[in-house]
Amino acid sequence: MLKQATALAAVLSPLVILAAVVPASSSDSNVDLSDKYIITLKSSADMAAHIDHVQALQEAQTAQDSAVTFTGVKHQYNISDYQAYSGHFHPSVMAQLHSHADIDLIEPDTLMRAAAVVTQSDASSSLTLISHRGLSQDHKGYPYDSTAGQNMYAYVIDTGVDVGHKDFEGRAYNAHMVDKKAGFEDKAAHGTAVAGIIGSKTFGVAKKVKILSVKAMEEPTGPLSDTMAGFDWAVKDIIAHKRRQRSVINISLTGEHSASFNRAVGAAFRQGVTTVAAAGNDGKEVKESSPGSAPEAITVASTNLHRVRAKESNFGAGITIFAPGEEILSTAPGGESKPVSGTSMAAAHVTGIAVYVAGVKRFADPRSLKNIIVKLATPKVVGDVKGSPNLFAYNNGGSTVGLLTGEIPRPPRVIGGGQLP
Structure with a gap:
């Protein structure tokens, strides 16, 4: 019924933001992403074994240097043939991972940012x-x-x-x-x-x-x-x-x-x-x-x-x-x-x-x-x-016309639109 109604060198990668138009912020985020990375494994890698290995490296490094706490693996991602993880790792651990045979890609974690959702007084229905x-x-x-x-x-x-x-x-x-x-x-x-x-x-x-x-x-x-x-x-x-x-x-x-x-x-x-x-x-x-x-x-x-x-x-x-x-x-x-x-x-x-x-x-x-x-x-x-x-x-x-069969009528030629008011 119708109704009417990439590489470790990229550490300085630019920030990730909400895709709403937002005013620029004059202050930086307090979120610290130092030494935090997203690491993608080859599809042939044994992810569980690899994670165990990384955690063991992290624990060994922590035993040697306890001045700074590195939390290790935080998230694991596993979708079909895509497998990856992210976390906070000691530089010496990263140096070993950078040449590890299991790893396909290492990217720095980046920051999502939004100041506020823009409000405008003259909004109209779309x-x-x-x-x-x-x-x-x-x-x-x-x-x-x-x-x-x-x-x-x-x-x-x-x-x-x-x-x-x-x-x-x-x-x-x-x-x-x-x-x-x-x-x-x-x-x-x-x-x-x-x-x-x-x-x-x-x-x-x-x-x-x-x-x-x-x-x-x-x-x-x-x-x-x-x-x-x-x-x-x-x-x-x-x-x-x-x-x-x-x-x-x-x-x-x-x-x-x-x-x-x-x-x-x-x-x-x-x-x-x-x-x-x-x-x-x-x-x-x-x-x-x-x-x-x-x-x-x-x-x-x-x-x-x-x-x-x-x-x-x-x-x-x-x-x-x-x-x-x-x-x-x-x-x-x-x-x-x-x-x-x-x-x-x-x-x-x-x-x-x-x-x-x-x-x-x-x-x-x-x-x-x-x-x-x-x-x-x-x-x-x-x-x-x-x-x-x-x-x-x-x-x-x-209308549901054409949706059930996939035979969508060719759109008519439309006059208007795409012009500045």
Whole structure:
């Protein structure tokens, strides 16, 4: 029914940030990532034996030099043929690991950072944009399937979600937190906004989806290794509950290129798990960021409400699709609503479309789902794409026509859009 409504030398790697547009911070984070690394093993390595060996090296070094405490292995990642770990290691231990036969890649752990979610007083609804091909003033409201997202799951790896917000109607759950000492509260207000665009009653694309909050950060700052731990947990939970065809992971976090994170996204893809990633807000080529540069991700760039690329949005051939990301009204902690901006919000729109489409028809694998989202998109309406595919996200007008068969009608030629107001 339709309703209207890389190398050790890279220690100085740039920071990873939330993919919402945030004001620059004048103070540095208190999180110390000195001597902390993400280490990827060869697929042929015996991970358990290797971890035992590393811990033994660490303990031996600690016995010799107890002046500084090195905690050793903190997280382990194991998705399909991707296996890695992260932790805090003595320099002498790292010197031995750097030439170890088991190791394929060593990267420094980096820092996630966000000052605050931007608020703007003139926010408008973006749902009309993704449910109509053109920008005509005659297009009113948001046509959508009233069952959109039903029996589907969106895993939101972020700063937490205010699951008690009335607009989630009891469909949001605290599923996991990486730091067991932290509570589930969304202090940064970022994850709640992302979840609201995916599936809240008022602001959501898929208004029946279940939201599973995977909290990777307690404050607006936190290590990349923790976000990877949240991702690893989500993939395993999806597989354990046999939800491959009924789940989508949303990562509205972004940072400098990380081969480790990209490989994890690729491994999840091969296991049948779909990942939607924000492109990032650096105004640069998306190939320089992660996880948006992972070829297997559905990578989303941002536009304003006139379908012109947001000036902060990353761009390039690695983009999959554009979606609204400026002046978007969504849920906020405490039962509130606030306007937000950034590729975080663009990614959330596409995650909502993905769970809607996958709920209509169970696609065989993430590639098939990605292809149908691309096929549905409205072409050649985005301005200033800077080498990105000129595709704008579309929910099929709320119709199931073509979704069951995969025979999507060719989009009509659209006049308007992509123009500065």
